[in-house]
Amino acid sequence: MALPEWDGELTSVRYDRGTGAWFVIGVHSTRLGPASGGTRAMVYPSPGDAVADARRLAGAMTLKMAVAGLPMGGGKSVIALPAPRAELGEATWRRILEIHAANLELLGGNYTTGPDVGTCSADMDVLAGLTPHVFGRSVAAGGPGSSGPMTALGVFAAIRAGVAEAGFDGVDGLRVLVQGLGAVGADVARLAADAGAKLIVTDVDPARCAAVADELGAEVVGTGAVTTRECDVLVPCATGGLITAEVAETLPIAVVAGAANNLLADPYAAEVLRRRGIVHAPDFVANAGGAIHLVGREVLGWSADAVADRTRAIGDTLTGVFADARTHGTTTVTAAQDLAARTLTGEH
Incomplete structure (x- = not known):
């Protein structure tokens, strides 16, 4: 390839x-400490696509760790499956985890992994029996449990910061469209609904949509309406690459802040959003709650309350990013990357 x-x-x-x-396994940087990033397991069009995804995600993890002030570098694991996990069988999946653990061992602690799309805390429990280079074990196995709730809390803090930057007086009454209703997206939807948002949801799984609609009184739209449905806040919580420069030209929104990694399909999309006055919370800042949870609990020994406080502070970080972008006439992505660069070079 x-x-x-x-x-x-x-x-x-x-x-x-x-x-x-x-x-x-992509190890992007060990400048601040051993690289860390989740293990993503899914079907890819080709091995080259899997490599490209691992590298993109690893680079985003470097920025995420730096902006969050965590003493870790950026890395990512991708397992390109031959078929959806549900079709593989338990024995095949167990063998895949064994091979993954052996690969982690070969890196000798320079990279530690946790759960991501397609993996969970139970998988980390299995890996932990094979290698020490694992975060995110279940509570029953002595770990801190799922990082999903803290990721969602951080995304909601990003939403609050974004709507304030856009001139809104809070989330109450705003139309908030959540794309992707997995563990993170569903929790973000609940937080938005509790804050009085007019909730709109979509997911590739109709059952998830129906469950959230029943629970929260949300409006359900088709997945194809994500970038065309008029709303105040777009919250992408599925896979990345949603917003191209062309899509950015017509997005009928005021704010975009979500959990999806690598949300922008090309760098120029950020400039289009800036030019149109759409407030964009860079994903590697907005979705850092999961990293804060895992590193804070398992490496730094923080309490659950300390982790939650640090996660809510994502909103303060974004307020500073928005201010820097306005001051220097740059995109919020550039402002956030500059913040990360200052940390990586010891200037911050």
Whole structure:
């Protein structure tokens, strides 16, 4: 496979004929400490797409750790499955986790992983029996449990900061569209509903939509309406690449803040959003609550309350990012990247 240049430190790629899975680990930076990032397991169009995703996500983790002030570097694992996980069977999945653990061991502690799309705390429990280089074990296994609630809390703090920057007096009465109703998206929806938002939801799983609509009185729209449905706040909590420059030109929104990694499909989309006056909370700032939860509890020994307070402070970080972007006439992505760069170089 042909791979483009990358500014990261290491890419590990392994194929296992027995399971048909490709294993990719991207270590982007160990400048602030050992690299860390979740394990994503899903079907990809090609091994090259899996490598590209791991590298993008690892770079975003470097920025996330730096902006959040955590003593860790950025990395990511991607397991490109031969079929959806539900179709693989328990024995095949167990073998995949064993191979993944062996790959982690080869890196000797320079990279530690946790749950991500397609994996969960129970999987981290299995990995922890095979390698010490794991975050995010279940509470029953002595870990801090799912990072989903803290990710959602941080995203909601980002929403609050975004609507304030856009000139709104709080979330009450605003139309908030949540895309993706997994563990994070569903919790964000609940927080928005509790704050008085007029909730709009969408998900590829109709059952999830129906459950959230019943629980919270949300309006359900089709997945194709995500970028065309008029609303005040768009909250992408599915996979990345939603907003291209072309999509950014017509988005009928005032604020975008969500949990999805690599939300922008191309860098120019951020400039289009800035030009149109749409407040954009960069994803690597908005979704840092999960990293704060795992690193704070398992590395730094913080209490649950300390983790929650640090996660809510994501809103303060974004308020500063928005101010810097306005002052210097840049996009919020550039302002947030500059903040991360200052941390990585010891200037912050």
